[in-house]
Amino acid sequence: MTSFVPRQAFLNVWSALFALIIVSLGLTVPAHAQVTAFKQAVAEAASGDIEIAEFYRTRSYDPIWTGRAGRDAQLRRAFLSALENAGDHALPVRRYDPTEIRAALRAANTPRARGQLEVDLSRKFLQYARDIQTGILVPSRVDEGIVRVVPRVNRLTLLRTLASRSPNGVFRALTPKTPEYNRLMAEKLRFERLLGRGGWGPDVAARKLEPGDSGNLVVILRNRLIAMGYMRRSATQTYDAAIQQAVQQFQLAHGLTPDGVAGQATIQQLNVGVENRLQSVIVAMERERWLNRDRGDRHVLVNLTDFTAKIVDNGRVTFSTRSVVGKNQSDRRSPEFSDVMEHMVINPTWNVPRSIATEEYLPLLQRDPNAAGHMRITDVRGQLVDRASIDFTQFDTHNFPFDIKQPPSRRNALGLVKFMFPNPHNIYLHDTPAKNLFAREVRDFSHGCIRLNDPFDFAYALLARQVSNPEAFFQERLATGRETVVPLEVPIQVHLIYRTAFTQARGRTQFRRDIYGRDRRIWNALSQAGVALRAVRS
Template sequence: MLLSPTRPGFLRFMAGVFALFVSLSLTAPAQAEMTAFKQAVASSAARDQHIAAFYQARDYKPFWTAANANSKRRALIEALREAPEHGLPAARYDVDGLLAQLEAAKTPKARGVVEVEMSRVFLQFARDIQTGVLVPGRVDNDIKREVPYRDRLSYLVNFAKSNPRSFFRALPPKSNEYARLVKEKAKLESLLGSGGWGAVVPSKSLKPAETGAAVVALRNRLIAMGFLRRTTTQTFDANIQKAVQQFQLAHGLEPDGVAGASTMEEINKGVDDRLRSVLVAMERERWMNMPRGKRHILVNLTDFTAKVMDNDTLTFETRSVVGATASDRRSPEFSDVMEFMVINPTWNVPRSIAVKEYLPMFQRNPNAAGHLRLVDSRGRTVSRSAVNFGAYTARNFPFNIKQPPGQRNALGLVKFMFPNKYNIYLHDTPAKNLFAREVRAYSHGCIRLQQPFEFAYTLLAKQTNDPEGFFRSKLNTGVETVVPLDEPVPVHLIYRTAFTKAKGHMQYRRDVYGRDARIWNALSDAGVALRAVRG
């Protein structure tokens, strides 16, 4: 039955048709705009699989440019503005250019392009501030550190579910070391803006009781650095001597209170030098943005020390000798887990040492280094007199070289093992004289300990009530004994020319392998710059 134009049902039908017509006429352009936006997003995101996956999962709808995304945009811009505070390359994120692009985006296509650009900048910044600007191994082959990179897609997914400001606050390392480095960076930037520590000391060396203009310059510089209270003395007196000692301790120098050549070189380094070291240390700290272990062992190669840390507090410390500066002997940087110690160890001479050092020695004199044994592939000891060493080269030398346990063993009386492909470990040594030296880079790469027994007692204290008695009972047998650690301990071989203490002066060390210089150059190439902040 046809509806009469005057019936209520007909009127309702026509009202519906009119509403549909209005709806279609309004949404068609909007739909076209959304289609153009999505096409622009899909096209721009195609170059990055993680960004593409993120937008595909949300049907290419706007994330940063949506009407309700003000808090996300604001948090991102604020975080990017703070990039220099973390020693990051601000130009890499170009926050002003991003804002200009956002402001100029008047068409759906332009909004789609800037939408993806914001995601790209967000991902770049998030990774940089959390795990570093550089890839360590590309800067130096001996930096073997495995950076704890997060999945890039997870940054976007987690940010979408998080409070925007809280998300950005959670990205940088939460270690006390990083927080103190950020504070030191700000202090140095302010010093740089106000002229630094003043004039350099115009002398190669100074000693107690000396007087004159150079002593005054030394006095003024020590005051500016915070090692000496204000004084008008013009003589290298007891207070200046004590200040020099404190400076030496803070810079890894022998604390004799005499401003000799090495001390004067460090005293005359400028604020800019120290700021570079701090910026590099911050980058290094980002590479290690992961739990270190409630108990862990920390070996700082530049400081020539090995430490046992418990809950970020120093439990034990000993001097160490690290790899020599020759390119094939430098100690690498990496983290692993110490699983056991070997008391009365046999020294299995590494292949590289056997063929580079001992084979030429045996070719000159078959009886040289008589404390070493030749062992064939079946584990049998071979008489030197039965071997024609001249017939062998580094490639075809068929023997292993071993040194049995004993006082003269190159590994001393105990070694600490964290099995790794670099064949690096911590150990005792009969060469005790090297620990008295200021720069202790002499080994083939392994870490020698000045107090290995005490180090062992500290580790064993977690699993026996009498660690010293237990250790000595194994040692006195003279037999090689493997002692597993009930709780394996993480080991971190690090390289820091700038590091902090919870209390006291900032610590600086010399760049013995030149690694930090290479890292700074790479950071500078990436856009990291020194800032002088004027009050």
């Protein structure tokens, strides 16, 4: 079979070859031949990328980077200026090294070389735009518990925006605009200067220090607290009131019990170096890019590492309560995602998840059919089954045919209210009868859902937007003892996040323990992608 080459494609290829021959002979290339050679090079270089190819096709392969027109030069300057600051944003700068780009611009002295460079600059721009706007990594590839959907911007839209708007304005718009991101970046630069000065001094090599102690270990503790900014300069060698107060402030900033005693957990956190804290800040910046979206003027924010749930109104925390999160086990860790809360359920029934029913309750029933007598066992028709007539030993995790439910009561595992944002992970916020757990410092005990220390007050805060007396409204329905669904007239966004470093509008940056090891995995992935720590000497 004879292949057929379209006439225009043949002419384009011939024109490009003709231009190359002319150049090799040292002759002058006609202007139209140069244009044709450039466009042919753009078309070839872009052919493997659908969005870039479409962008250049719709503009007849005209340049936006390499032309001699004033706007092309302006765009090059704006891009190179942005790339000079890429390190400030903790980006992998080698992906788009401005020094290499300048060298490539100087070396591109033929139409074909300029065409290839034109496409390469567009690729580098798209990579940079994605990295700084919505993150370097794909969250779920780093950890399966990070099921967050990242709001990626369409690549073709980015290129068309770049070609039609003010270059400086486009680059400014790429950077996340949240106050949290700006404060984290400022903290990153501060820690880089601390790293350049050598850090905070020697570690505190003690198991425990407390008020009244004295000696060299207390001096090391004192000096480290001074270097960290928790106390003023002092010559004391005794664990006095000033050191005790500084330890309390440190404990508050690190999610520790503020007893003023430097116990094992406190000393462990005191000895975390500047490098590790800087890594936490950089990871937090990446996580902030993943959440670069409208979070709602009013939203619920659950920080898993901080063991808190908050209501945020127009950037200000208006309600906060302690929380219990999923246990640090493979099948219990609370996932990270965003969804929309639609309703609450007062006096809820607990529909026991199948994993819990088969792994925890089935073994009990196999030993004693009357075990867990407060639970209802129903068949596929929803009918209550007679436990005495069932041989539970014939079932396993695969063929167990029943549902297990716990009716509303104060003993119910969900407590007296749950807050629903329907999601495929079966995660929600709820009350609990196990109130003693909220006194713990580290609160990872649940099967994955988020337990609230003050669920009634949380409900009142949500209902205040739709009823005049939220407490009376809630208590009236609670008193019936019947399961009652209360829709939220205005659904509210819920964000389950995981931040081991986070800032405050006023006050110190907060650090928390990496309870699930997720931040360690993110940092390793960022490092492999080319993100590096910087030490700034000033």
